[in-house]
Amino acid sequence: MREDRSPLIYEGIAKRTADLIRSGMLRSGDRLPSLRQVSRQNHVSLATAIQAYRWLEERDLIFARPGSGFFVTYGEHGTAMQGEAGAVMLSADSRPYDTASELWLPPRPASGLLPEHRLSRLIGAMVRRHPSMINYETGPAGDHDLRSQIARRATSLGLDCHPEDIVVTSGGLEAITLALRAVSERGDAIAVESPCSAATLSVLRSLGLVPMEVDATREHGIHLGRLDEMLTTRDIRACLFATNCSDPLSYVMSDASKRDLMRILARHGVPLIENDILGDLAYGERPSPAAAFAVQDNTQVCSSFTYTLGAGLRLGWLAPGKYLARVLELKAASSVSPPPLIQCAVADYLQGSGFERHLRALRRALELRTEVLAQAVSAYFPPATRLYPPAGGSSMWIELPPSSDACSLWERSPGNGIDWVPGCRFTTSRTLCDFMRIPATEVRGHAMDARITALGTQVKRMSF
Structure with a gap:
C-alpha cells in the first residue's frame, strides 16, 4: 500500500483545513486550493486529496460549485446537514482542477457539431452595425428580443409563456439555482430523481438543501408511486426533476406520465422545478416539458443553450411562473445578465429556421x-x-x-x-x-x- 493513501494523512490535511476555517483564517465563501494544488503542496496522491475534501464536505465545512471549485460553507461551520438521503458525496472531479468543470456536467456535443462560425459572424456583424451596443444594458431579465424568441419556442412546446415571463441567465445552472432560491431555504428537502445529475447535487449542497432521492428507470422515468408516497410521508419543499433526457439515465417520460406527475404535485401542493436543459437533444421529435401539462401555476422551467449553441455563450433561461418577482429580485442582487451582445446575436439566430434545422x-x-x-x-x-x-x-x-x-x-x-x-x-x-x-x-x-x-x-x- 502506498504511504500517502493512509487515512491518517488525508485526515491530517483535512483537519488542518478545518482548523483554518474554525479559526476564521478561512472565511465563509473563500475559495480553497484545487485538488491538484492540495496534492502538490502536501506531496500526496490525487486520491488522498479527494479523501481530504470528502472528509470536509461530510462535515459541512466546504462545498463544491460546478465549474468554479471548492469553497468554505456559508454560515456556522462544523455541523453536518442531516437528512434521510445522507450527505452528498464529493461533488468535484477526482482529476486535476483544470478539467473538473467539464466532468460534472453532461458531456457536451463536439464543437464541430455546433454553429460556431454562424454565431461568430452574427456577433461580428452586430458589432460593426451597432458599435454602441458595447454600452447597452438589458436589466436583470435580459434582452427583450431574446426573451421573445425563447417564449415563442416555449409556447410551441405547450408552455403558457410570454416574453415578460422569461428571465435570461448565465447558463442553466444559474437558472436552477435561482429557481431553488425562490422557493426554498437552507435545510429544506428537495426531491430529485435517482440517479441524479452530479451538478444538480452539487448545487443543492451549495445552497444547504437536502436531496431526497426518488428512483427512476430508463424505461419509465421517475417512479411516480414512490414519489406520491414520499410527498405523503415527508416534508418536501419542492421537486427538481428532469423529465426529458435526464443525466445520466437519459430517459424521456411519456406525456401520460408527465400528466400524472403534475396531478400528483398539484394534489400535494408541491412546486416543480423542471430541468429541461437537455430537452432539445432528444432524438426524434422534441418532447414537451412536464410543465406543459401543469394544472396549477406552480412550476418553473430551466433551460440553456449550452448544449445546442455552445458553452462559451454562458446563456440559459428560466420561466419562473408565479415566482417571477422573487427571481428578478434574486437575479438583480446576485448577478448581471449575460453580455447583451451575445444575447442579441442569439436572438437574431433564433428568428429564422436555421436553429431548428441545426x-x-x-x-x-x-x-x-x-x-x-x-x-x-x-x-x-x-x-x-x-x-x-x-x-x-x-x-x-x-x-x-x-x-x-x-x-x-x-x-x-x-x-x-x-x-x-x-x-x-x-x-x-x-x-x-x-x-x-x-x-x-x-x-x-x-x-x-x-x-x-x-x-x-x-x-x-x-x-x-
Whole structure:
C-alpha cells in the first residue's frame, strides 16, 4: 500500500483545513486550493486529496460549485446537514482542477457539431452595425428580443409563456439555482430523481438543501408511486426533476406520465422545478416539458443553450411562473445578465429556421455517436455489461458486471483518455458503484477504439 493513501494523512490535511476555517483564517465563501494544488503542496496522491475534501464536505465545512471549485460553507461551520438521503458525496472531479468543470456536467456535443462560425459572424456583424451596443444594458431579465424568441419556442412546446415571463441567465445552472432560491431555504428537502445529475447535487449542497432521492428507470422515468408516497410521508419543499433526457439515465417520460406527475404535485401542493436543459437533444421529435401539462401555476422551467449553441455563450433561461418577482429580485442582487451582445446575436439566430434545422442535424449526429459507442463497449467490455440506450444527449449509462467497482477504478486511474464518471457521483447514498457514464462525443476510429479497449480491459480485470 502506498504511504500517502493512509487515512491518517488525508485526515491530517483535512483537519488542518478545518482548523483554518474554525479559526476564521478561512472565511465563509473563500475559495480553497484545487485538488491538484492540495496534492502538490502536501506531496500526496490525487486520491488522498479527494479523501481530504470528502472528509470536509461530510462535515459541512466546504462545498463544491460546478465549474468554479471548492469553497468554505456559508454560515456556522462544523455541523453536518442531516437528512434521510445522507450527505452528498464529493461533488468535484477526482482529476486535476483544470478539467473538473467539464466532468460534472453532461458531456457536451463536439464543437464541430455546433454553429460556431454562424454565431461568430452574427456577433461580428452586430458589432460593426451597432458599435454602441458595447454600452447597452438589458436589466436583470435580459434582452427583450431574446426573451421573445425563447417564449415563442416555449409556447410551441405547450408552455403558457410570454416574453415578460422569461428571465435570461448565465447558463442553466444559474437558472436552477435561482429557481431553488425562490422557493426554498437552507435545510429544506428537495426531491430529485435517482440517479441524479452530479451538478444538480452539487448545487443543492451549495445552497444547504437536502436531496431526497426518488428512483427512476430508463424505461419509465421517475417512479411516480414512490414519489406520491414520499410527498405523503415527508416534508418536501419542492421537486427538481428532469423529465426529458435526464443525466445520466437519459430517459424521456411519456406525456401520460408527465400528466400524472403534475396531478400528483398539484394534489400535494408541491412546486416543480423542471430541468429541461437537455430537452432539445432528444432524438426524434422534441418532447414537451412536464410543465406543459401543469394544472396549477406552480412550476418553473430551466433551460440553456449550452448544449445546442455552445458553452462559451454562458446563456440559459428560466420561466419562473408565479415566482417571477422573487427571481428578478434574486437575479438583480446576485448577478448581471449575460453580455447583451451575445444575447442579441442569439436572438437574431433564433428568428429564422436555421436553429431548428441545426437541432435536427445535431440530434441525428448524437444518436449516431451513441450507437457507435454502444458497438465499441459491446466489443471491448465484459460480456455481462449492460447498456442503457439513451433517449437523447451525448452519453450512455452502463451497468458493469456485479463484481465491478467503478468508483474504486476511477480513484485509482481516472480517465484512460475518456471523460467517464462512476455511478456513485450521481447519488447521495454511496451506491451505483457498478455503473458508469461514458460520453459519446467521438466518431469511431483507432483512437476511440484504443481508449475504450483500455477502459474495458481494466473493467475485465475487476470482474475476475
